[in-house]
Amino acid sequence: MGRRLISYEEKDTWIHRLSGFTKLFFFLLWCVTSALTFDTRVLIVMLIAGVAIFISSKTTWKQVGGVFQAILLFMVLNLLFIFIFSPYEGTGIYGTWTEVCKLPFGVKLTAEQLFYEFNVMLKYFTVVPSVFIFLVTTDPSEFAASLNAIGVPYSIAYSVAITLRYIPDVQDDFSRIRNAQAARGIEMGKKANIFDRIRRTANIIFPLLFSTMERIDTVSNAMELRGFGKKKKRTWYAGKKLSIPDYIVIVSSLLFMIAALLFTWMDGNRFYNPFI
Amino acid sequence: MEPIIEFKNFCFQYDSQTEPTLLDINLKIYPKERVLIVGPSGSGKSTLAHCINALNPCSRPGKTMGTLKVDGVDPAKAGVFGMSRIVGTVLQDTDGQFIGLTVAEDIAFALENDAVLQESMKRRVDEVSELIEMKPFLKHSPTALSGGQKQRVSMGGVLVDDVKILLFDEPLANLDPSTGKNAISLIEEIGQKRDVTVLIIEHRLEDALYRDVDRIIVVGEGRIVYDGTPADLLCSNILNEQGIREPLYLTAIKHAGCEVSPEDHPESITKMNLSPYRDALRNWYEHTETVPKRIHKNEVLSVSDLCFSYKPEEPVLKNISFTIYEGEMLSLVGKNGAGKTTLSSLILGFIAPTSGEIKLLERDITPLSVKERGEKIGLVMQSPNQMISKPMIRDEVALGLKVRGIPEEEINKRVEKVLKICGLWPFRNWPVGALSFGQKKRVSIASILVLEPKILILDEPTAGQDYRHYTEIMEFLKELNQTMGLTIVMITHDMHLMLEYTDRAIVLSDGELIADDHPAKILTDKEICERAYLKETSLYELSVKCGIEEADSFVERFISFERENRKWADD
Numbered sequence: 001m002g003r004r005l006i007s008y009e010e011k012d013t014w015i016h017r018l019s020g021f022t023k024l025f026f027f028l029l030w031c032v033t034s035a036l037t038f039d040t041r042v043l044i045v046m047l048i049a050g051v052a053i054f055i056s057s058k059t060t061w062k063q064v065g066g067v068f069q070a071i072l073l074f075m076v077l078n079l080l081f082i083f084i085f086s087p088y089e090g091t092g093i094y095g096t097w098t099e100v101c102k103l104p105f106g107v108k109l110t111a112e113q114l115f116y117e118f119n120v121m122l123k124y125f126t127v128v129p130s131v132f133i134f135l136v137t138t139d140p141s142e143f144a145a146s147l148n149a150i151g152v153p154y155s156i157a158y159s160v161a162i163t164l165r166y167i168p169d170v171q172d173d174f175s176r177i178r179n180a181q182a183a184r185g186i187e188m189g190k191k192a193n194i195f196d197r198i199r200r201t202a203n204i205i206f207p208l209l210f211s212t213m214e215r216i217d218t219v220s221n222a223m224e225l226r227g228f229g230k231k232k233k234r235t236w237y238a239g240k241k242l243s244i245p246d247y248i249v250i251v252s253s254l255l256f257m258i259a260a261l262l263f264t265w266m267d268g269n270r271f272y273n274p275f276i
Numbered sequence: 277m278e279p280i281i282e283f284k285n286f287c288f289q290y291d292s293q294t295e296p297t298l299l300d301i302n303l304k305i306y307p308k309e310r311v312l313i314v315g316p317s318g319s320g321k322s323t324l325a326h327c328i329n330a331l332n333p334c335s336r337p338g339k340t341m342g343t344l345k346v347d348g349v350d351p352a353k354a355g356v357f358g359m360s361r362i363v364g365t366v367l368q369d370t371d372g373q374f375i376g377l378t379v380a381e382d383i384a385f386a387l388e389n390d391a392v393l394q395e396s397m398k399r400r401v402d403e404v405s406e407l408i409e410m411k412p413f414l415k416h417s418p419t420a421l422s423g424g425q426k427q428r429v430s431m432g433g434v435l436v437d438d439v440k441i442l443l444f445d446e447p448l449a450n451l452d453p454s455t456g457k458n459a460i461s462l463i464e465e466i467g468q469k470r471d472v473t474v475l476i477i478e479h480r481l482e483d484a485l486y487r488d489v490d491r492i493i494v495v496g497e498g499r500i501v502y503d504g505t506p507a508d509l510l511c512s513n514i515l516n517e518q519g520i521r522e523p524l525y526l527t528a529i530k531h532a533g534c535e536v537s538p539e540d541h542p543e544s545i546t547k548m549n550l551s552p553y554r555d556a557l558r559n560w561y562e563h564t565e566t567v568p569k570r571i572h573k574n575e576v577l578s579v580s581d582l583c584f585s586y587k588p589e590e591p592v593l594k595n596i597s598f599t600i601y602e603g604e605m606l607s608l609v610g611k612n613g614a615g616k617t618t619l620s621s622l623i624l625g626f627i628a629p630t631s632g633e634i635k636l637l638e639r640d641i642t643p644l645s646v647k648e649r650g651e652k653i654g655l656v657m658q659s660p661n662q663m664i665s666k667p668m669i670r671d672e673v674a675l676g677l678k679v680r681g682i683p684e685e686e687i688n689k690r691v692e693k694v695l696k697i698c699g700l701w702p703f704r705n706w707p708v709g710a711l712s713f714g715q716k717k718r719v720s721i722a723s724i725l726v727l728e729p730k731i732l733i734l735d736e737p738t739a740g741q742d743y744r745h746y747t748e749i750m751e752f753l754k755e756l757n758q759t760m761g762l763t764i765v766m767i768t769h770d771m772h773l774m775l776e777y778t779d780r781a782i783v784l785s786d787g788e789l790i791a792d793d794h795p796a797k798i799l800t801d802k803e804i805c806e807r808a809y810l811k812e813t814s815l816y817e818l819s820v821k822c823g824i825e826e827a828d829s830f831v832e833r834f835i836s837f838e839r840e841n842r843k844w845a846d847d
Contacts, residue, residue, distance in 0.1 A: 141377045165377050168419055173662070179626040180657050181665075183650030184676040184724070203665040203675070210661045218372035225329060225365045226375075226433060227389040230357040235391050237376075237384035237401070 007063050008140055015057040018249060019240035020138040020146030026253045028150075030130040033257045034123050039264040039272040040115075043122040046260070050129035057137050064132050075124045079117050090116035096275040112275060140164050145239030154234050162219070170212055177207050279304035280440065280473050281328060285342035288327055297323045299498040301342070307440070310467060310474045312484055312506075315495035316519045317742040324495060325443055325477050327351065330359040347440055360386065364434025368446035368740075370426040371418070373433075379405070379421070380414040383432040390437075400436050407469065408432045408462075423612050424455040431466060441473045442466070448480050449740050452611045452769045453811035460486045479742045481515070482523035482814065485543055494518060506543035511536050519744040521772070525818040528834050529553050531841075532560035545814045545821075554822045561824055567836040569779065572601030575638060576730055576763050577623070577653075582632035584618055592618050593787045596632070600731065600765065605757050607774045607795065608767045610784035611809035616767045619784070620733050625649045637730070650676075654724035658736040660716035663723065669711075670695070670704050673723045690726050697756070698722040714745050718752065725756070731763045732756075738770055746770075750777050771799060771810060775835055783808045796831035 010016070015023070034046060082089065090112035091097050098111040138146065144161035148154045186203050223229075242250075264270055283303040289296035297320045305311055315321040326332040327344060330351035340352060347362045354362075367373045376382030380401055387397045405411040408428040418426060427447065434442065444463060448456040464487040467474040478484040485506060492509050494502035496518045502509055509515065515522045525545045529536055534556050536542045540549040550557075578599040585591040593615045600606060608616050621627050623634055625646045634641050636652055657663050666672040673694060677687045695701045698718045703711065708719060717737070724732065737753065738746045754777060756762045768774060774781050774795045781798050783791040785807045791798050798804055800816040819830040 141381055161377060162375065165375065165418075169371070176657065177662050179621065179624070179646070180655055180663060182626070182646045183624050183653075183655050184727070185647045185650060185679045186675070187645075187647055200679075206665040207662050210664075211659065214659075214661065215372055218367065218369050219375060221331065221335065222367055222373035223375055223385075224335060224356050225331070225360055225367075226386040227357050227360045227437075228385070230360075230389050231391050233391050234388050235394060235397065237381050237388055237394070237397055238378075239394065241394070 008136060008138065009060075009063060010139070011058050011137075013056060013058050013137070014245060015053065015133060016137050017245070018137075019149075019242050019246050020134075020142035021149040021240075022242065022246040022249050023134045023138055024146045024150060025250055027130045027134040029253050029257050031127055033260050034126045036270065037260060037264040038119055038270045039260075040119055040122065040274075041272055042260045042264055043119060043126055046126040047122060050126050054129035054133060057133055059132060059136050063136050068128070068132075071124070071128060075121065078124075079120060082117060082120065083113065087113060089113060093271055094273050094275045098275065115274070139238065141238035142236075142240060145236035148234075148236065149239070155229065158228075166215065166219075169215065170208070173211050174204070174208055177211070178204050181207075277306055280307045280347055281305040282345045283342070284344075286327075286344050287341040288323060288332060288338055290323075290332075290336060290338040297338075297498055298327070301500060303493065303500060303503065305473060305475070307473055308471060309491060310464070310489045311476070312481075312489045312492045313475060313477045313495060314479055314481055314484075314492060314520055316479065316744055319495045319518070320498040321477050321495040322445060325365075325445055325475065328359075328441070328475070329363045329365045329443060330354060330356045331365075361437055362439060363441045363443055364437060364439035365443045365445065366427075366430045366434060366447060368449040370423060370430055370450060373430055374418040374426060375433075377417060378414065379410055379416050379418075379429050379432075382418070382429055383410075383436055385433060386437050404432045404436050407435065407466065422455070423451050424458055427451065427455070427459050428462065431462070435466070435470065439472065441475065442470075444474070444476045444478075446478055446740075447476065448478055448483050452809045453483070453771055454805070454809040455611070456480075456483050457486050457811055460484060463487075479520060481520055485523065488544070494520070505538070507538040507541060510542040511538050519742070521743045523814060524772075524834075525814040527838070528815055528818060529557065531834070531837055532556040545817045550818070550821050557818070557822045558824060561819075561830055561833060564833045564837055566829075566832050567840070570603070572604050574602040576600050576602045576604075576636070578635045578638075579619075579623070580633050580635075582619075582622060582634065583630045584622060584627070585630050591630075591787055593622070593629075596784075596789050598782055598789065598792055600763060602730075602763055603757070603761045604780060605754070605764045605778050606766070607778040607781045608765060608784070609769070609774060609781055609808060609810065614784040614808070615787045616784055617735070620655065620735070620765075620767060623649075623733070624653060624655055650729075651727050652730045654727060654729035654732045656721050656724055656732065656734045656737070658739055660713070660720040663720045664708055664716065667707050667709070669700060669706055669708055669719055672708060672719055673700075673726050676723060676727050690728075694722045694726045697725070697760075698752070714741075714748055717749060721752075725762075729762075731765060733765045733767070735767045736769065737766055738768070738773055746773070753777070771795075771813060775799060775813065775831070776838065783810075785809075794828070794832065796835060797828045800827040800831055 034043070037043065087107050088110065091110050093116060094112045096112060100109045100111055100114065103109055143164065144157040147157035147160060181203050186200050283301040286298065286301040287296050288298040301324065313321050313324065323332060328346055328351060332338055333340060333352055334356045344351060346359065349358070351359050374382055375385050383401050383404055384397050387400060402411070405414055408431055410425065410428050410432060413421065413425065421429070447459055447463065451459060460483065463474060463476065476484055489506060491504065492502065492506050493500060494509065494514055501518065502514050510522060510526060526536060526542055532553065534553045540552065541547040580597045582593060582596040583591060584593040596619065608619070610616055622629050625644065641649060664672055666675060670691060674687050674691050677690060695704050698721060700715070700718055700722060703715065708716065711719065738749055741749065750773065753764055757764050766773065766778065778795055781793065781795045782789060783798060783804060790807055791804045799810065799813040802812060805812050813831060815831045815834055816827045819827040824830050
């Protein structure tokens with residue numbers, strides 16, 4: 001059994017008690033706000049708030065560490081590429097030129113560029129806690145219900161649930177098939193070269209596909225026999241009803257978003273300019 | 277009384293087939309009856325059942341003739357959704373039909389689809405989970421449940437709707453023997469508590485008769501060939517004609533030269549009046565000899581003090597030791613999760629033991645890679661679909677040789693030889709898709725045999741097969757064993773297989789080897805059977821009731837008599 005990258009753990013905090021819908025709503029608003037604003041002051045407030053909420057969810061490093069490292073790596077690459085392809089983006093935005101030092105190939109490092117990329121980094125750090133909060137504190141059973149609640153049709157929302165249900169089974173099938181094929185001599189190890197490996201993958205993928213299709217056939221019969229798709233609406237056993245804390249979170253995150261965006265555009269654009 | 281299900285001159289033909297699958301069906305089933313429907317694979321018994329829940333023709337299109345009324349409505353018009361309120365169907369694959377992420381969600385599924393409000397949904401789920409005794413497990417995920425518990429949950433899933441008919445499609449197919457026995461009791465119990473009509477489709481007649489049924493219907497080649505009491509059926513020749521296995525105790529009584537009479541309750545060994553048969557049986561026992569056991573000398577595989585664990589505090593296998601000799605046919609048994617698969621994975625090198633030693637031909641196999649072990653020890657998986665990756669039979673069989681870089685000429689020679697041994701030569705240029713399940717199974721065996729292994733390990737070789745296909749596969753394996761001297765190890769739940777085809781059984785329970793003996797001894801040992809979730813053979817009860825003290829010796833004699841006299845009516 002492979003360890004899951006991000007794992008839900010049942011804990012009793014105010015965040016866990018919130019409905020999945022609230023957390024998804026918060027996550028979406030938070031992302032939109034962070035994407036729209038480039039105001040450093042707003043971003044710093046969001047970062048502090050995000051980290052504070054994240055800490056109060058009692059999430060351990062073990063649950064998210066692997067994914068967090070992957071995101072960090074991606075962010076560093078992103079920042080580097082911005083600099084390589086557009087080293088004067090910052091001076092264009094802020095309209096001033098403050099040279100810090102000269103770099104090889106005639107490129108000049110400016111304080112404006114550094115400040116711009118610092119803002120991009122802040123955006124990453126504001127979004128990350130809200131993603132983790134949604135994924136780590138929402139019972140997988142509730143995922144589908146929350147998606148449905150924000151307006152995703154239930155047949156699509158349910159396919160999320162059914163995928164979660166069958167991932168472990170398909171993983172088991174995969175390792176069984178891979179083992180049996182390895183015993184026949186079809187090895188996926190590092191010894192084989194890349195073309196052989198691609199070709200041999202087919203020897204695992206086809207049996208896996210066929211056995212997965214058998215599963216799908218069974219489960220779709222089972223679902224139909226128990227009335228899936230009968231009505232336009234469906235209810236959810238695992239869905240949580242919205243309670244007072246949910247409304248408080250929803251209203252306050254909406255208010256926060258409006259305030260943040262108003263504050264951002266007060267000076268006419270989405271940037272905060274410390275250079276003038 | 278009005279029948280709840282009524283077929284009148286009913287025919288059904290799938291659009292994908294040229295011949296009708298059901299012909300001229302006339303059948304009445306009354307409310308609260310318990311009816312067992314038996315028939316070999318392909319007889320149409322499942323088609324019949326799926327006409328009742330409207331999967332036919334709504335999900336699998338086909339033409340119908342005549343009339344069918346279920347609780348006053350025509351299923352084809354009501355559709356699958358309409359019928360789901362009247363007929364609760366439990367499919368045979370308990371794993372596959374588990375839809376929810378947890379037990380509670382799975383039970384609630386039908387209610388969710390009916391848009392029932394959450395409070396009343398929770399109340400209903402609580403009620404039903406109490407009925408199926410799964411209340412403490414409501415938050416568990418399906419992977420954390422045993423086969424029997426999954427079966428309970430699938431029953432719960434249909435019981436939340438107030439259905440009038442419960443339809444079980446081969447409920448015993450994937451269960452170990454003792455879980456199967458419990459499932460049959462549970463079906464009876466729930467049927468009575470809920471006052472519903474119960475239909476059970478099964479080909480394992482003896483196991484299905486563990487509890488009383490009111491009526492048995494035998495389906496053969498699309499027609500109803502019998503409709504009456506179990507007792508009358510068991511005294512007739514219909515089961516033989518249809519290729520359905522009769523209960524073993526009746527076979528034994530017939531071997532002793534007796535004619536069974538319906539008045540003696542032959543449908544249940546517990547209730548059966550044996551006084552007319554006792555003397556004949558004892559006489560038969562005393563005059564039947566056992567075939568001397570084959571003596572095997574050369575060690576092929578030996579396992580000593582093998583231990584395995586993922587976490588040190590939870591051992592999966594504890595100090596397993598045994599030896600397999602050349603030419604043996606051996607079964608490896610135990611309930612799900614007892615460690616059978618782990619053991620075979622260790623032998624094949626998919627995982628490494630924590631401690632202990634495995635020797636192949638008296639040499640330690642630790643240094644051998646999976647590929648190298650695979651040349652000596654062949655593994656055949658349960659479903660051929662899990663192995664077959666090439667569209668053409670010949671390519672599939674040649675695959676293992678090709679990846680080993682063996683010259684084309686040699687490959688052709690070896691593939692031809694194996695295809696002939698496996699009876700696949702006439703199909704050599706066929707696409708795999710055109711083969712039946714049994715033929716595919718042979719292809720998967722052939723693709724391993726071509727590597728010329730010393731030992732063949734088969735995972736559940738006969739799972740889900742009816743008596744005819746079971747016999748076909750097993751006779752084929754027996755032939756390989758006898759003509760090629762191939763050592764065969766079978767991981768199985770099937771006690772008939774164990775008794776009839778193997779000389780030795782290794783029994784695992786909770787990671788320990790608890791028995792290594794002749795199957796007749798094991799299946800007459802109450803304690804071992806209980807620990808390993810096996811079921812004592814009905815022959816044991818028969819011999820005890822007839823006052824034959826050495827039950828194991830009685831069973832052994834019966835089996836060797838059977839082997840000598842087996843005549844499979846292969847028309």
